[in-house]
Amino acid sequence: MSKNEQELSQLGSVFDTRAAYFVCNYFASHDNYLVDLDGNEYLDVYAQISSIALGYNHPELIKVAKSDEMAVALVNRPALGCFPSSDYRTILEEGILAAAPPSLDKVWTSLSGSDANETAFKAAFMYHALQKRGKGTPFTEEEMKSCMENLPPGCPDYVILSFEHGFHGRLFGSLSTTRSKAIHKLDIPAFQWPKTPFPRLKYPLEEFEKENSQEEERCLELFSSVIDQWKGRIVAFIVEPIQSEGGDNHASPYFFQRLREISLEKNVLMIVDEVQTGVASTGKFWAHEHWNLTTPPDFVTFSKKFQAAGFYFQNPEFVPNQPFRQFNTWCGDPSKAIIARTIFKQIQKDNLVSKIREVGDYLYEKLETVFKSTPVTNLRGKGRGTFIAWDFDSAQERNEFLLKMKQHGINIGGCGDSSVRLRTTLIFEKKHADILCDAILKVLNV
Amino acid sequence: MSKNEQELSQLGSVFDTRAAYFVCNYFASHDNYLVDLDGNEYLDVYAQISSIALGYNHPELIKVAKSDEMAVALVNRPALGCFPSSDYRTILEEGILAAAPPSLDKVWTSLSGSDANETAFKAAFMYHALQKRGKGTPFTEEEMKSCMENLPPGCPDYVILSFEHGFHGRLFGSLSTTRSKAIHKLDIPAFQWPKTPFPRLKYPLEEFEKENSQEEERCLELFSSVIDQWKGRIVAFIVEPIQSEGGDNHASPYFFQRLREISLEKNVLMIVDEVQTGVASTGKFWAHEHWNLTTPPDFVTFSKKFQAAGFYFQNPEFVPNQPFRQFNTWCGDPSKAIIARTIFKQIQKDNLVSKIREVGDYLYEKLETVFKSTPVTNLRGKGRGTFIAWDFDSAQERNEFLLKMKQHGINIGGCGDSSVRLRTTLIFEKKHADILCDAILKVLNV
Numbered sequence: 001m002s003k004n005e006q007e008l009s010q011l012g013s014v015f016d017t018r019a020a021y022f023v024c025n026y027f028a029s030h031d032n033y034l035v036d037l038d039g040n041e042y043l044d045v046y047a048q049i050s051s052i053a054l055g056y057n058h059p060e061l062i063k064v065a066k067s068d069e070m071a072v073a074l075v076n077r078p079a080l081g082c083f084p085s086s087d088y089r090t091i092l093e094e095g096i097l098a099a100a101p102p103s104l105d106k107v108w109t110s111l112s113g114s115d116a117n118e119t120a121f122k123a124a125f126m127y128h129a130l131q132k133r134g135k136g137t138p139f140t141e142e143e144m145k146s147c148m149e150n151l152p153p154g155c156p157d158y159v160i161l162s163f164e165h166g167f168h169g170r171l172f173g174s175l176s177t178t179r180s181k182a183i184h185k186l187d188i189p190a191f192q193w194p195k196t197p198f199p200r201l202k203y204p205l206e207e208f209e210k211e212n213s214q215e216e217e218r219c220l221e222l223f224s225s226v227i228d229q230w231k232g233r234i235v236a237f238i239v240e241p242i243q244s245e246g247g248d249n250h251a252s253p254y255f256f257q258r259l260r261e262i263s264l265e266k267n268v269l270m271i272v273d274e275v276q277t278g279v280a281s282t283g284k285f286w287a288h289e290h291w292n293l294t295t296p297p298d299f300v301t302f303s304k305k306f307q308a309a310g311f312y313f314q315n316p317e318f319v320p321n322q323p324f325r326q327f328n329t330w331c332g333d334p335s336k337a338i339i340a341r342t343i344f345k346q347i348q349k350d351n352l353v354s355k356i357r358e359v360g361d362y363l364y365e366k367l368e369t370v371f372k373s374t375p376v377t378n379l380r381g382k383g384r385g386t387f388i389a390w391d392f393d394s395a396q397e398r399n400e401f402l403l404k405m406k407q408h409g410i411n412i413g414g415c416g417d418s419s420v421r422l423r424t425t426l427i428f429e430k431k432h433a434d435i436l437c438d439a440i441l442k443v444l445n446v
Numbered sequence: 447m448s449k450n451e452q453e454l455s456q457l458g459s460v461f462d463t464r465a466a467y468f469v470c471n472y473f474a475s476h477d478n479y480l481v482d483l484d485g486n487e488y489l490d491v492y493a494q495i496s497s498i499a500l501g502y503n504h505p506e507l508i509k510v511a512k513s514d515e516m517a518v519a520l521v522n523r524p525a526l527g528c529f530p531s532s533d534y535r536t537i538l539e540e541g542i543l544a545a546a547p548p549s550l551d552k553v554w555t556s557l558s559g560s561d562a563n564e565t566a567f568k569a570a571f572m573y574h575a576l577q578k579r580g581k582g583t584p585f586t587e588e589e590m591k592s593c594m595e596n597l598p599p600g601c602p603d604y605v606i607l608s609f610e611h612g613f614h615g616r617l618f619g620s621l622s623t624t625r626s627k628a629i630h631k632l633d634i635p636a637f638q639w640p641k642t643p644f645p646r647l648k649y650p651l652e653e654f655e656k657e658n659s660q661e662e663e664r665c666l667e668l669f670s671s672v673i674d675q676w677k678g679r680i681v682a683f684i685v686e687p688i689q690s691e692g693g694d695n696h697a698s699p700y701f702f703q704r705l706r707e708i709s710l711e712k713n714v715l716m717i718v719d720e721v722q723t724g725v726a727s728t729g730k731f732w733a734h735e736h737w738n739l740t741t742p743p744d745f746v747t748f749s750k751k752f753q754a755a756g757f758y759f760q761n762p763e764f765v766p767n768q769p770f771r772q773f774n775t776w777c778g779d780p781s782k783a784i785i786a787r788t789i790f791k792q793i794q795k796d797n798l799v800s801k802i803r804e805v806g807d808y809l810y811e812k813l814e815t816v817f818k819s820t821p822v823t824n825l826r827g828k829g830r831g832t833f834i835a836w837d838f839d840s841a842q843e844r845n846e847f848l849l850k851m852k853q854h855g856i857n858i859g860g861c862g863d864s865s866v867r868l869r870t871t872l873i874f875e876k877k878h879a880d881i882l883c884d885a886i887l888k889v890l891n892v
Contacts (some may be wrong), residue, residue, distance in 0.1 A: 011535045014543060014553070018769035019527045026522040026531050027514070037532055048525040049775045056522050065517035068473070074516070074785065075507035076472040077753055079494040081465045085472050086483055089457045097460060107460070111557045112776065118617045122634055129633035144628040148610075150636035154628065158635055170774050171564045172637070173618030182590040182600065183770055187575035188568055189604055189637060190596035191618070304775065307523055323464035324629055328616050329495045329750065330558065335781070339520065 003037040021411070029056035032425055032432050034411055042411035043435055045386075049413065050244070050276050050423035053305040053343045058427075064342045073334040080109075080331040081323075088334055095341025096308060099279075101286045103296040104312035106319070109332025113275035113303035114169025117238065119326060120299040120311040121173055124236040124269045125158055126320045135321075159191065161226065161237040161268070163198035165246030165416070168238055168273050177238055180246040194234070196226045198243060199251045203378040216255045223259065227266045236269035236298070241287035242381075244276040247416020248389030250380055253291040260293050269298040271311075279305035280347055280426050283357030283385030290384070305426075306343060308336035352426040360385035363422075363433040370437050374444045378419075386424040394418055401443060408439040449483040467857070475502035478871055478878050480857055488857035489881055491832075495859065496690070496722050496869035499751040499789045504873075510788045519780040526555075526777040527769075534780055541787025542754060545725075547732045549742040550758035552765070555778025559721035559749035560615025563684065565772060566745040566757040567619055570682040570715045571604055572766045581767070605637065607672065607683040607714070609644035611692030611862070614684055614719050623684055626692040640680070642672045644689060645697045649824040662701045669705065673712045682715035682744070687733035688827075690722040693862020694835030696826055699737040706739050715744040717757075725751035726793055726872050729803030729831030736830070751872075752789060754782035798872040806831035809868075809879040816883050820890045824865075832870040840864055847889060854885040 001009075007023045028035040032055050034044040044052075054061060064070055069087065078085050096107055108123070110116045140153070147154025162168060162177035169175065170184060176191040178184055199215045202208035227234050239259065243249040263270045277287035279302065284290055288297060296314060303309035310332065320326050347353060364382050371379055371390065375397065381388035392398040398418045405412045415421045424432070447455075453469045474481040478501055480490040490498075500507060510516055515533065524531050542553055554569070556562045579585075586599070593600025608614060608623035615621065616630060622637040624630055645661045648654035673680050685705065689695040709716045723733035725748065730736055734743060742760060749755035756778065766772050793799060810828050817825055817836065821843065827834035838844040844864045851858045861867045870878070 007532065007535070008530075011530055014535060014538050015530065016527070016554075016765055016769065016772070017530065019773060020530055021528050023532055024524065024529045026518050026524065029522060034529070048523065048529060051523060051525060051775060057518065058521060061521035062517050065520040066512055070520070071508050071511035072472050072503065074511040074781070075504060076475060076502050077494065077497060078470065078472065079497060081462070082467050083470045083480070083494060084454075084457055084461065084463065084466055086453065086469055089453070089460060092460050108462075112561070112774070114774065115558070115561070115617065121618075122616075125635065126633045139628070139632055143632060147628050147631040147634075147636075148625060149641075150622055150631075150638050154632055155634060155636040170568075171561065171617050171619060172567075172622075176596055176618075179594060182585070182593050183768065185593040185596075186585055186589060186600055186771070187572045188593075188601060189571065190593075190601040191635060191637070192596050195595075319462055322629065323462065325632070326462070327465060328558070328560065329497060335520070 007037055021406070026056065031055035032428055040409070042406065042409055043432060044411045045422050045424045045428070045436060046411050046413035047423050047425050049304070050281070051304045051307070052425050053279060054346055055425045055427045058346070060346050061339065061342055064338060070335060070338055073338055077330065078334065079329050080334070081327050085334055088337070091334060091337045091341055095344050096306070096310070096337055099285065099344045100312050101289065101296065101300050104300055104314045106313050106316065107310055108313070108326065109308065109310040109337065111330070111333060112169070112309050113301065114171040114174040116275065116301040116303055116309040116311050117168045117177070117271070117273060118171060118173045120271050120301050121160055121236065123299070123311070123313070123318045123320070123326060124160070124271065125156070126325060127269070127318050128158060128235040129156060130317070130321060157233060158235045159193040159230065159233050161194050161196060161234045163239055163243070164195050165198055165243050165249055166238070166240055167243070167245030194226055194230060196223045198249055199255060201250060203380055212252075216251060220255065220258050220262065224262050224266070227262070227268055234268050236271050237263060238271040238273055240273045241277045241290070242282070242384065242387060244421065245415055247419045248380060248421050256288070256291040257293060260295060260297070264295060271299040271301065272297040273301050275301055275303045277387065278302040279343070280353045280356055281305065281385050281423070282387045283353065283360055283383065285353055287384070306340040308333065308340040347426060356385045356426050356428065359428055359430055359433060360388065362430050363436070364388055366433060366437050370440055370446070374446055376444070386422050386428055389415065389419050389421045392418045392420070404443040405439055408442055410436060410439045453483055467852070472502065477501035478874055486855075488852065488855055489878060490857045491868050491870045491874070491882060492857050492859035493869050493871050495750070496727070497750045497753070498871050499725060500792055501871045501873045504792070506792050507785065507788055510784060516781060516784055519784055523776065524780065525775050526780070527773050531780055534783070537780060537783045537787055541790050542752070542756070542783055545731065545790045546758050547735065547742065547746050550746055550760045552759050552762065553756055554759070554772065555754065555756040555783065557776070557779060558615070558755050559747065560617040560620040562721065562747040562749055562755040562757050563614045563623070563717070563719060564617060564619045566717050566747050567606055567682065569745070569757070569759070569764045569766070569772060570606070570717065571602070572771060573715070573764050574604060574681040575602060576763065576767060603679060604681045605639040605676065605679050607640050607642060607680045609685055609689070610641050611644055611689050611695055612684070612686055613689070613691030640672055640676060642669050644695055645701060647696060649826055658698070662697060666701065666704050666708065670708050670712070673708070673714055680714050682717050683709060684717040684719055686719045687723045687736070688728070688830065688833060690867065691861055693865045694826060694867050702734070702737040703739060706741060706743070710741060717745040717747065718743040719747050721747055721749045723833065724748040725789070726799045726802055727751065727831050727869070728833045729799065729806055729829065731799055733830070752786040754779065754786040793872060802831045802872050802874065805874055805876055805879060806834065808876050809882070810834055812879060812883050816886055816892070820892055822890070832868050832874055835861065835865050835867045838864045838866070850889040851885055854888055856882060856885045
């Protein structure tokens with residue numbers, strides 16, 4: 001039995017390992033290479049489900065991890081809302097806030113992508129109720145009383161609209177907006193919140209311009225009409241710039257521009273879920289910057305590659321009108337915010353946004369050649385950094401491909417029903433793209 | 447303007463500081479003393495809303511925070527479900543799992559108290575559905591389809607029962623079980639899940655034995671009848687050993703024994719929320735150990751003082767029958783599990799469970815004397831370590847007391863409508879109890 005198998009079986013007695021690929025030696029892993037317990041090195045284009053920004057054991061991160069600032073943040077975890085730390089302002093200003101998308105200059109910090117989305121939902125609900133009630137109008141007796149019974153008007157029947165195939169997390173509110181796979185949702189009670197279709201584009205895009213444009217118009221009409229049908233109950237909608245877990249589904253900047261316009265017309269808030277797309281991997285720091293919106297989104301949520309989670313916003317009224325409404329014990333985690341700051345500074349210093357755009361373009365072009373005369377279809381993600389995906393005809397073919405790639409030294413992941421998604425680090429270079437393509441050629445026998 | 451006020455106002459431009467007591471210098475804080483930006487030292491009996499176990503800047507924690515193991519865990523945050531780390535098994539076995547309550551030998555790790563409760567709810571729902579469906583029975587087409595619409599049968603209308611004045615977190619599922627204050631719930635949509643009263647005991651206990659026993663019987667009958675009324679829809683109930691946020695409400699071991707018996711009779715799972723009571727502060731490692739249950743709870747959730755969150759359980763069938771059902775990107779955080787291990791080892795090494803029980807007994811007795819001929823009522827928490835509370839006649843009197851205590855060098859917190867709660871570290875000693883009591887005497891002018 002290999003060391004890997006041995007440890008997997010032992011670990012299995014205390015931790016659910018049924019989803020495990022292999023056991024990792026993170027001490028030995030380095031830059032784009034993930035090392036397993038038997039010493040196998042994998043070029044990692046999955047990066048902990050899109051969570052590793054600067055590769056493994058980046059020296060700047062190690063330095064920060066061993067700093068006094070980090071030690072103090074780790075061992076004295078503060079209740080930030082009540083007892084903020086003396087350095088929290090600069091940690092935010094030089095890190096998470098300096099990285100904020102254009103115009104969105106305020107932040108709420110939380111602990112995971114699900115948590116980021118759910119606290120954004122809460123902010124949206126509280127804002128909507130405030131608008132409806134009128135500023136300065138106090139809560140009514142009936143509201144105060146009914147909310148303790150989980151009933152309207154105190155707990156209103158407002159809803160969040162999401163898109164088919166979208167993924168926004170797995171806690172109860174976020175799971176009610178998640179529409180990726182049945183296995184994520186089965187047996188869990190859900191809010192009866194509505195959904196609407198996300199475009200299913202055909203590739204290559206240049207061959208299907210007309211069909212794709214019609215498909216987007218169809219989805220826009222349904223988006224608009226579902227908002228009307230729910231007669232004011234839809235407070236916000238949530239959308240990923242690229243539906244990731246659901247199969248790397250893209251739409252055009254025009255589609256998102258129209259979503260924004262319609263949502264403004266109909267007084268519905270726009271939440272852009274950048275948990276997976278955020279932090280440079282699509283060749284812009286935030287994927288929604290590709291859309292050139294004239295009015296920014298109301299909320300942009302983030303997590304994964306920043307190792308810290310939360311949401312950005314612009315409108316000061318999204319801070320609830322009283323303290324302790326958006327609140328919890330920790331209100332974030334300074335140790336994670338310190339990591340996020342280091343990641344942001346390194347991205348700036350090393351120009352990683354433009355570098356990943358360039359290497360993405362290089363890789364995309366190479367893949368176009370590689371996949372000629374193979375069963376692979378729907379190559380997508382052009383101009384989106386290394387956020388690239390493609391399809392096989394079946395889940396089985398896809399899974400065989402993933403397994404063979406592992407045998408050829410590449411750690412790579414799937415999404416949707418039969419798609420493969422690339423989720424590289426931000427220090428992925430052309431030489432790694434070449435290694436990846438060589439392995440694909442071997443595995444596909446071309 | 448003091449440095450404190452200055453920083454609060456600057457921080458206020460990037461972070462909501464309306465709930466802030468003061469800005470802390472965590473670098474200078476030590477053991478039981480929290481230091482603010484102006485150099486004021488406070489004896490801290492609030493401990494970051496009950497989150498600090500070993501005091502500020504404990505040398506063992508600082509050592510671990512600066513270790514290679516911590517640095518590697520921090521900078522290579524793994525997707526533990528897919529890519530577990532080589533040292534995760536021993537980190538769990540020597541820490542979080544070694545600390546597990548009697549019989550509950552399995553754990554699911556998450557990121558916050560809310561997250562711990564919600565993932566326990568999910569485990570309960572999936573288990574219940576499995577029992578109803580029959581093991582080995584596959585999901586039906588209808589279940590697979592309806593869950594994507596957030597509708598039954600795929601998303602069943604099962605519910606979690608909670609107690610009036612309980613607090614279990616603030617995400618959408620956990621908030622639906624939280625019944626502490628209106629301000630926590632207003633304007634947020636909720637599941638229409640039921641509640642039932644928690645006993646309101648009268649103090650001193652020895653004077654009100656008969657009334658309190660009647661009150662507990664009344665609540666037990668209502669607990670039993672609400673389960674019947676909901677005709678099989680109540681899958682689990684959640685209860686705190688001491689309702690903390692809701693006002694430090696206690697009940698007798700008998701009450702909890704009966705809850706367990708009734709829940710077993712009626713096939714309802716028992717979730718004990720030890721997010722605030724867990725990790726030694728009540729004079730046992732887990733507060734529910736005070737009850738001597740013959741059948742352990744089904745789930746025990748934890749967070750705060752362990753700096754790591756999750757739930758314990760015994761039944762292997764609470765691990766869902768397929769992978770990726772209880773799942774998310776990170777599935778916990780090794781850096782936090784390393785901290786939890788250090789905290790656990792230190793508690794064992796320094797005998798902190800029995801020490802906190804002793805100092806709690808000493809403090810309780812002293813407070814009985816201190817509060818004679820004062821307006822303070824309902825002193826409670828005898829035999830529960832330093833988990834002690836008392837009441838004032840009004841919120842205003844309570845708030846004035848808290849403010850004056852701060853002026854006398856004590857950082858102390860409230861809960862419920864007009865209660866004061868002590869939430870000391872685990873290294874709180876008799877000398878600190880003396881300082882605390884002296885300050886109380888001065889503030890109450892006795």
